[in-house]
Amino acid sequence: MAQPLLRAIDVHKRFGATEVLKGIDLEVQQGEVVAIIGASGSGKTTFLRCINLLEEFHQGEIQVDGERIGYTEGTHRRLGETAISAQRAKIGMVFQSYNLFPHMTAEQNVTLGLIKVQKRPKAEAVETARRWLDRVGLSERRGHYPYQLSGGQQQRVAIARAVAMEPKLVLFDEVTSALDPELVAEVLAVMQDLAKSGMTMLVVSHEMLFVREVATRVVFMEGGRIAEQGPPDALLVNPKSERLATFLGRFHGVFR
Amino acid sequence: MTYQFNFDVIFRSFDKMLAGLWLGLWLAALSLAIGTVIGLLAAYGRQSRLAPLRAVVWTYVEIIRNCPILLLIFFVYFGLPELGIFFLGKIESFVITLSIYAGAYLCEVFRAGLASMPARYVEAAKAIGLRPVQRQVHVVLPVMFRITLPALSNNLISLFKDTSLAAAIAIPELTFVTRQINANTFRVMESWLTASALYLVTCYAIAWLLRRVERRYAVIR
Numbered sequence: 001m002a003q004p005l006l007r008a009i010d011v012h013k014r015f016g017a018t019e020v021l022k023g024i025d026l027e028v029q030q031g032e033v034v035a036i037i038g039a040s041g042s043g044k045t046t047f048l049r050c051i052n053l054l055e056e057f058h059q060g061e062i063q064v065d066g067e068r069i070g071y072t073e074g075t076h077r078r079l080g081e082t083a084i085s086a087q088r089a090k091i092g093m094v095f096q097s098y099n100l101f102p103h104m105t106a107e108q109n110v111t112l113g114l115i116k117v118q119k120r121p122k123a124e125a126v127e128t129a130r131r132w133l134d135r136v137g138l139s140e141r142r143g144h145y146p147y148q149l150s151g152g153q154q155q156r157v158a159i160a161r162a163v164a165m166e167p168k169l170v171l172f173d174e175v176t177s178a179l180d181p182e183l184v185a186e187v188l189a190v191m192q193d194l195a196k197s198g199m200t201m202l203v204v205s206h207e208m209l210f211v212r213e214v215a216t217r218v219v220f221m222e223g224g225r226i227a228e229q230g231p232p233d234a235l236l237v238n239p240k241s242e243r244l245a246t247f248l249g250r251f252h253g254v255f256r
Numbered sequence: 257m258t259y260q261f262n263f264d265v266i267f268r269s270f271d272k273m274l275a276g277l278w279l280g281l282w283l284a285a286l287s288l289a290i291g292t293v294i295g296l297l298a299a300y301g302r303q304s305r306l307a308p309l310r311a312v313v314w315t316y317v318e319i320i321r322n323c324p325i326l327l328l329i330f331f332v333y334f335g336l337p338e339l340g341i342f343f344l345g346k347i348e349s350f351v352i353t354l355s356i357y358a359g360a361y362l363c364e365v366f367r368a369g370l371a372s373m374p375a376r377y378v379e380a381a382k383a384i385g386l387r388p389v390q391r392q393v394h395v396v397l398p399v400m401f402r403i404t405l406p407a408l409s410n411n412l413i414s415l416f417k418d419t420s421l422a423a424a425i426a427i428p429e430l431t432f433v434t435r436q437i438n439a440n441t442f443r444v445m446e447s448w449l450t451a452s453a454l455y456l457v458t459c460y461a462i463a464w465l466l467r468r469v470e471r472r473y474a475v476i477r
């Protein structure tokens with residue numbers, strides 16, 4: 001098999017005395033869409049944030065495209081801010097609460113990273129931003145500020161902002177959880193479109209139908225560990241462990 | 257005894273009063289601009305990891321905020337030459353004082369603005385790969401200025417009113433000019449009423465303008 005795009009090896013993370021990641025091992029191949037499911041507090045968000053270096057971790061190693069992320073070899077000392085920023089630029093992240101820059105239009109939200117991080121000429125950045133805003137169905141809204149957009153529209157801008165930088169890997173953390181139910185579908189449709197285009201995605205989600213349809217693999221986290229993983233049909237319909245069965249029981253009706 | 261109002265003499269000197277008003281506006285605007293820079297540096301200083309730097313900034317803010325401003329004006333204008341600093345003219349001396357004064361108040365404004373900055377904006381800035389200084393320049397500061405705009409407006413109006421203290425060191429702003437007209441014409445009521453009206457109208461005009469600016473730039477509604 002080819003070198004995995006993401007490789008996490010025995011990642012441990014503590015908040016104070018409580019260990020919330022207790023040794024995560026995960027490999028994600030180029031083009032895979034891996035869904036992470038699990039109960040609240042199982043460490044899904046924390047794991048994503050470690051990959052993007054928004055959280056520090058204390059032990060283990062994360063590689064993206066063969067490059068060790070965040071820490072020096074051997075001694076596990078944190079890299080300098082410039083190096084860390086450069087690594088983050090290759091990983092996209094979409095947050096539950098969109099986190100658009102409130103003082104910038106949709107288009108400016110997308111171009112900021114292209115211009116300041118990737119040093120692309122302004123005209124080219126604007127063109128790229130427009131292409132992506134068009135792709136997420138917001139070409140009419142590119143001059144709008146976040147407060148002028150619905151939650152679903154804001155989240156689509158946030159997705160455009162992340163993917164416009166052509167990251168190797170995009171992390172999605174419950175990106176539809178803050179949305180009104182009628183706005184969920186438009187965001188999921190955008191994500192499905194990206195998945196089809198071959199983007200490598202790591203998606204934390206409680207949208208089981210979406211997970212089943214779009215994910216190439218499902219990872220079930222439980223108490224800071226990966227408890228079970230496999231193809232969606234097998235895992236979601238015939239869970240091996242009692243715990244996963246119980247967890248899935250909450251989404252009853254979906255998998256019959 | 258009934259006072260006979262006669263505004264003629266005042267209107268003959270009205271251009272001088274307007275010039276004084278204009279000078280006051282300039283003094284306030286300049287002090288706000290320099291004070292903003294001082295206030296920003298001080299606000300970052302207050303957040304610094306270096307304890308001595310934090311202490312220096314804290315001392316500066318406490319001293320300035322607990323001293324009457326007139327005393328500061330006299331101290332800089334009359335006191336500094338005693339220490340061998342002669343090169344300051346009246347206006348420079350006053351602007352420096354008012355800037356240092358504004359800086360202490362703005363430090364607190366900016367500190368509160370930075371403290372109330374939602375972490376999610378910084379995280380989004382990190383996530384797209386902006387470096388620390390870029391995050392401050394492109395995200396934190398622009399958002400912080402918009403959050404603190406109402407407080408900045410209030411400060412500008414206060415500073416404008418405080419420029420009347422420049423009369424104490426004979427800078428020809430509105431209050432000083434009015435006192436001169438008063439002394440030359442003995443029209444006490446007319447001169448001070450006119451000056452008050454000018455201050456009032458100007459303050460209202462600034463407030464009205466800045467409210468429009470605030471509405472234009474409000475980001476979190």
Ligand SMILES: Nc1ncnc2c1ncn2[C@@H]1O[C@H](COP(=O)(O)OP(=O)(O)OP(=O)(O)O)[C@@H](O)[C@H]1O
Binds near residue numbers: 015020039041044
């Ligand atoms: N900043 C923090 N400080 C202390 N503890 C934290 C912090 N962030 C998360 N935790 C704890 O770490 C554990 C894992 O949290 P995490 O947010 O990763 O869970 P999650 O699987 O994403 O849950 P949810 O489905 O509710 O989003 C929880 O017990 C949480 O209380």
Ligand SMILES: [Mg+2]
Binds near residue numbers: 044045046
């Ligand atoms: Mg979470």
